[in-house]
Amino acid sequence: MPQAIPNIPDEDAFMKNLLSGLDSTCQPEHPPKLKRTASCSSIAPQTPSKHTGSRPGSHSNNLDISMLLDGAENWDWNDMEADFLTPKKSNSGKTPMKPPSVKRSSVARRSASLSATALDVNALLEGAENWDWADMEDDFITPKKPKAKSGTVAMPAKRHAKETCTRCVVDDVRVDRELQVLSVRVQSSRDSRTVILCDDWVDADIRKGNTINVLGDFDSFGIIKITSKINFLINHPDILITATALSNAPQCRRKPLLSALVRSSLDFTPALVWGNMVHEVMQICMAEQRWDDRFIEEHTKEIINKKLAELVKINVSVDDAKREVKARSRGLRMFSERYIAETPKADAVLTNTRAAANQSSLLAISQLHDVEEDIWSPTYGLKGKLDATVQAVIAESTIDKRVKSESLLSTHTMPFEIKTGKTVAGMEHRAQTMLYTLLIAERYGVDVPSGLLYYTQSEEVVRVPQSRNELRALIGARNEMASYMMRRNTHGKEKDLEEPFLPPTIDDERMCKKCYALDTCMLFRKAVENVVDTSSPIADVYDLKTSHLKPSHLTFFKQWEELISLEEQDATRFRKELWCMTAQEREDKGRCFNSMVIDASFQPGKVPNNGKIHQYTYCFVRASAVRGASFLNGHMSRGDAITISVEPDLLALARGFILELTPETVVVGVDHELSVDKIQTRLEMLRGARIAVLFRVDKDEMSGGMARIRDNLAQLFYVEGDVRRLELVVDLRRPLFDNEETIADDLQHIPEYVRTSSGMNPGQLAAMKRALSARDYALILGMPGTGKTTIITALIRTIVAMGKTVLLTSYTHSAVDTILLKLQDADFGILRIGNVDKVHPGARRFTLAERRLPTTVEELENQIIAPPVVATTCLTIDQYVRNPAARKGGLETSLFRRLSEAHPHAVIDLTYQYRMNEDIMELSNKLIYGDRLRCGSEEVAKSTLVLPKGCMTGTLDLGVCLCEDSCWLRHLLSESSKVVFVDTDRLPARDSRVGDLVQNDVEANLVYQITEAFLRSGVQEDQIGIMSLYRQQIKLLSHILQDRKDIEILTADRSQGRDKDCIIISMVRSNDQGQIGDLLKDWRRVNVSFTRARSKLIIIGSRKTLNSTELLSVFLRLMDERGWMLTLPPNADVKHPALQSERCGIRSPAKRSKENESVASVNEPLSKKLKTPKVEEGILKGRPILQDVVNGGR
């Protein structure tokens, strides 16, 4: 049996790596003799500055340390500490203190600290952070105290005395006489304070403007000293670094940072798969308190069935997997017999390599608190997913022949980490476990003096006691990582000041060659850091990994990697609000629902059977005592990622998605059980009093992440990467085509082609042939309604009939599902991959969730490999790039555009459209397409929206309709009105703000009335689509029209690929300032909205407000010229009482008259001298932009 645990020399070496070059803290400290003088009292923030030795860029500090330290050699530090620097400690150290170490750069320090240590890649990969989301139920068991046996002294678990954490912003940094002195401002109170960094903390990379957490108590002068012995400093605490990543840092600081930047999904090894399965088996045993062979076997089988996809990846059969997992779980029963008990058994040895030779410990695990708990700690800037949290009873005894032996029995809440691999990386495991002790202490409100490591192969349980030295070193490494990460965040802002955002390579041949991040590391070294290396120990491997890259490849990678990072910054900036803002503050910003409780009466539907995240469904409502705004106000919508927390202590207890949203309820699908009783117990422990559990539901901005996108980019450039894609996408190699004539002949023998292509126009047929003759790619440029969906479905059917396979993908679920809905009758297999909650109900039958759970690899292969068509969304940057710098830099440039600009011959235009009648088409032709669009048939050109029951006979008659002159609603309903702009300026219909969002209640009311009028005239719900570019307006409309289930209410982004007979658009913006925001200036979105309608397009808005943009002023002018403008009279919205909805707020007479006051000034004719933008040059500017318009117009 191999020894599972590291020996003491190994541990020392590990810690030396962490600590080396930092300080002499492992040595007894002997401070210099300093005599307290009168000048000490002058240590206060207001002391005039004499400024010496400040860092470049730092400004003078209020505290002049040089002056203070004048004569410092005469001070008595011990006396001083007693008064105001640190609590006085007995100075037993007789050894003179080592002279303060010469300051070295962080690079030099790291190089010195990194010694070669064998690293087992598989063992490292078994880290819990890469696990799938938990599939099993959490099990919060109320802690019970074990009974103390006679002959023992019981020690109860202690309540955690939480360290004071002060969040500060650094105003100034000065280095003086081996001290780093920070002038800081407390973020909450704006008070000025001073932080003095001593010992190894002196080298911390703290800069002006940094946010820091100071852990410890300031003295009455507002000063705190952070030394090797007391207190902590957390730099950039909002960057939460995983404990797993941090535990790898001692070997190489660069590696965890690379893993955070580039996340590969290809790192599947048998060790990782077996490790995950054994973890899960053990977690279930612990939760269910069952350890018999039959139970283990049953659950092994279940887990294997659930994870068949992983077996496919490693090419192993179910039987082999069962054998393997069984062998690796062999020790579980023994473990339970030995360690699962109320009090320790005689053979339940708990190993502690730090214990003295005559000390021994026994362990009993009496309870399980949770498994796979995700804990975020903005106090320490850490996060982690813990295998398990247990209640442990430990009996400690000292063997002393002279004294009667007595066991000390104590009980603790502890992290329990399961390690299934080889144990060479045991020291990393210790570091990880020790960091978890911090997280648990914070989450559970109890003291956690140590953690537990269980090695399944050697069947040993190792105790990892918390140690100040080790934690300090780990936090030092964390701070360094955070500094590097922050540099990345500021990259691109000040080009000249850019610093490396990755630590340098460690240049250790043995370690680097085994490193799982080697390819990524070398790629960044070459493309981003531009390192020339012919002589280092890794020069050969560097050459091997990068010599194939041309300068153009390096430029491409660097440029796109940088653009991805810019966009990433934009996506990450909101996350810290979860702990920096109260729920109410964040709700005011529209990104949180505050004071929520679980609706116990809610009956959840069936949870999808293969959902990784959606394990539990809850309905939240506002706590009865709290009056809050409608949930429809704000940035949160159906489908958004969320976190559920109880502030301020229990952050992100569960994560998931919004499934349903109404004004009063929010239904969520989450990954963890939320048991109010158990949470209440936890809160009681944390706060010392019983209080009501109030949840907050926060929008989680980070769920997407860019690490996989970066991985997709990097895969092109690796030495064994995707060479073909590299040639085509990066090198822009000319795409090849087979002879179209020959192909055309062959296609005539394929009945599916003959059938699907019959009736196609010449342009569509040409597109089919070009696509089917492409060896690399073909680009079909189809303007709205030109039949792209028809061509794609015909192509899929033909390709499958030719015996080939198809991957159908787009960046939106709706675009993928639009095609699938047209393949409902296909006689071949289709697999739809993706989050079932987001898949269109009509396409769900293609998902695995709707199929019988496979029990063998063969069955799974049959389900996932046999279908010739696989459809999924692709991981990509959103079409609408958020970060302006990234947009400017070209991140918005689509692949379509890049390829079509380089190879126009690969593009086939589709100009005949079959959607819009000629009036609607004219609108797009004039605004965007330069008259290139044609109607595909006379029938399409002349189509109208027919009212089967006539124009609401009875409702719009005199007496029922209150319109004085002609009825505006009757005008809109008329079959001859095909495009109408409904001008609300005289009404008026002002926009309003909800937090930082905009809505327009009057427009929403008008939309409701128009919709009802159509429906009462016999138009069907599914003929109508309602759109707005504003999400808040969409929510308002969804609320008002919630009973009309078949009416689609969409943003421009979500309307891609859709069309309706009648589209009603609410433009929302209407104000005296002429503010229209960025959305309405986005001509692609506007164009997408206008081109969804087949027979009737109604656009509601303020003519005066919209006229302030170039594109829309051209649009309004066109409306005028064609006579398609309908100006509503004042109060038009109340002229049809029969069409009012209770859900629409009716404006009070007072408000109405106030609004009318400003109408006179609004209701002036538009200037005859409207500036006519040069549409052809200004907006289209030739084909490339058109191509993106077309892409946007799907």
Ligand code: SF4
């Ligand atoms: S290849 Fe070497 S330098 Fe690069 S991340 Fe891995 S261990 Fe560190």
